[in-house]
Amino acid sequence: MELYIIIFTLTIVLSTSAEFKHEAFEFAACSDMEEEYYIGYDEEEVAHVDFKQKRGVATLPDFAGSITFYEIGADAIVGCKRDLPGFINIFKSLPLEMDLDAPQTSIYPKDDVQLGVQNTLVCHVTGFFPPSVNISWTKNNVNVTEGMSLSQYRPRTDDTFNIFSTLKFTPAEGDIYSCTVNHKALQGQPQTKIWDVDVALPSVGPDVFCGVGVTLGLLGVAVGTFFLNKGL
DSSP states (O other): OOOOEEEEEEEEEEOTTSSOEEEEEEEEEEOSSOEEEEEEETTEEEEEEETTTTEEEEOSOGGGOOOOOHHHHHHHHHHHHHHHHHHHHHHHTSOOOOOOBOOEEEEEESSOOOTTSOEEEEEEEEEEBSSOOEEEEEETTEEEOTTEEEOOOEEOTTSOEEEEEEEEEOOOTTOEEEEEEEOGGGTTOOEEEEEEOOOOOOOSHHHHHHHHHHHHHHHHHHHHHHHHHHHO
């Protein structure tokens, strides 16, 4: 059984002009299979904890200064894991009913596509609740896992979640990639988005039309000069 305990803190900070509000997030979650700790500000990630590497990962730009937060995240997860067995026993005897929000998925390349040049495909999954999705990739209808990575769940201000999956690939003409998302709200009907390598070759049309135009222009000048001289 997979059960999440979520500790979700939302802080609203008003600007000095009281015209704008900002939202800071502290998000901790754990299940019997994984754990996550995340700090965000206005839906932008500030930092997260990499529990596999046992280290904090700051994602602020260098000019923002450094922060130390791994101990905070680790303590939150320790408490979450400690309370998990008790919650599992409670929910075993209760009908679990919750509002489900289905994900919206998009797929796009990170950089401009050039044949033979390594790139990254991004599968962006957003607007879903609860925060548990399965994401898989295929290339030409064959499952691929090499070069795939998965971000942490990132909370949104509407209490749903984002997640990003990326796949490193080298574009070749005619290849077809797909990203498939499975979530409870989809009721067993996975959501698949397809992206195919279609790099347009440079068009010769403008050059041809330009050349024809210049040629006709020069011909017109020559003919005009001939009749002008003949008239004189």
